[in-house]
Amino acid sequence: MTNNITVIFAVNLLLSQLVTYSVPINLNSNWNIGFILGIVLVMQILTGLILSFNYVAIAPEAYYSIAYILEDIHNGYMYRYLHSNGVCMFFMFMYAHLVKGLWYSCTYLPLSWYTGIVILMLSYAIGFMGYVLPYGQMSYWGATVIINLFYWNKGLTELLLGNYSVNSSTLSRFYILHFILPFVVLVVIIVHIYYLHLNSSTNPLSVVDSYSSIRFAPTTLASDIYMMAITAMLIVCQLSYAVITLFTGDSDNSILADPLMTPLHIVPEWYMLPFYGTLKLLPTKLSGLVTMLVFVQTLVQTVEQRNTATVLSLYNVHRTYSYRRVLLIPILVTLGYLGMYHLNLFTTQVGIYVLILYLLIGITSTTCSSTRLQSYRMA
Known part of the structure; x- marks a missing residue:
């Protein structure tokens, strides 16, 4: 009996937030970005989970495990490039979502804004640690540059590195955190959505208006799905033709990390x-x-x-x-x-x-x- 009540409560809660939730009637495509971000994040988690089956967090085997995924695993290249391009898509939409908040609504929904900043900071950490995991030249030296920002705290630097330089201990630490933190982000996103739905969404007039509103489904949900379909086509074009060259990464990162040879110009992801x-x-x-x-x-x-x-x-x-x-x-x-x-x-x-x-x-x-x-x- 208790289990049935719990299930009914969960279903009603889900329906109230995804179907009967009231949204302003004059929303435009800028309000689809949050939905797209959620879908892209789920895609990143799923592709990351698939890649983790064959990744080895030991130097230099980490580099060769990526090569093994690309060359020997069935459709491994697709999962690898979907994951690496997906993070660029995620940050592209994250920045667009940030600009929308700056332009329209950040002053009206402060708690949603604060949790959004937390999500952004966690995303930076996840992206940085994921960039280190392939153990290429840029991965190695990028990690060296960033972690040495904390040179004033030697204990913290050694805690992050696990030694005095980037090595297998560093990869193990980053691999674990890179796997766990996305689920922390999911929890913060739930809090973010809770604060958003607590006061209702804003609209292009930059005010919270609960009088001129409609249900989220089907109109707004259909708009979200339509924009997600366009995003899916963009992802397919990017994987097939690399239409956005900025998302392809630095060619030096296809070279095995060499602690004795510093690249002429260290450039992180965009x-x-x-x-x-x-x-x-x-x-x-x-x-x-x-x-x-x-x-x-x-x-x-x-x-x-x-x-x-x-x-x-x-x-x-x-x-x-x-x-x-x-x-x-x-x-x-x-x-x-x-x-x-x-x-x-x-x-x-x-x-x-x-x-x-x-x-x-x-x-x-x-x-x-x-x-x-x-x-x-x-x-």
Whole structure:
């Protein structure tokens, strides 16, 4: 009897969140991105599980196990490239979802925004550890560069590496964490969706409106499935023709890691380039690490404009803050572009100015909001 009640409760809860859940009637395709992200994450977990059956987390056997999967396992190449391109797709949609939040809704759903930032940080960690596992040249030296950011804490560095350099112990640690953390992300996503459904979704007018709403199914669900079908075609084109060359990775990573030969130019995956560009611009590792933490803090601080959101929406001038927030995006793109190439005096100066501009936008986006709110209240 108890089991039947539990099943009925679970089914009713699922139906209430996926079928009868009310959403604004004027949603556009920007609101399909979250659904696509969930599907791509499930795809990553499934393909990662299949790859884990034949992966060996021992150096240098890790490199040869990837070659074995590609050459000797039935459809192994498909799972391997689906997994490696899938992470790029995941971050592409993650960044699009982030831009949508900056433009429309982050100030109205602060708890969803906070949990979203946690998901983003965990995704960075998972992506980085997965990048190290093939044990290619870029994998080895990328891990060496990033882990040595914590040179000021020798105990932490040795804990991450398991030794004094990247080796089998490092691969074992990263392999375990790379396997476990996606399930942690799933839990955080459930919390993220809970906070979203607690207040209902926003809409292109950037307000939470529970009066002009429809059921999630079938209209919105059909829109999600339609956009997912387009995404599936994009994934097929990418696997077949590599239409987005940025997703194919660095050719140096197809070479077995050599601790005695440093690549001429170390370049991480594209979704890490803004942080890597920041590291290259600053003179010390610690200053680069602090600046990257400031980047994250700026994203968190953005949502603190929520106290002004309702008031400003009434005057239809809340877009002022959206414009200022979205300016962060071309700044990060510029930093990523600088991270791809060797720096000279001119590009270094441009990068420093861009960093200063990013910090100024992050500071003014919050301080100006409180000042303008006070002026509207006085009016």
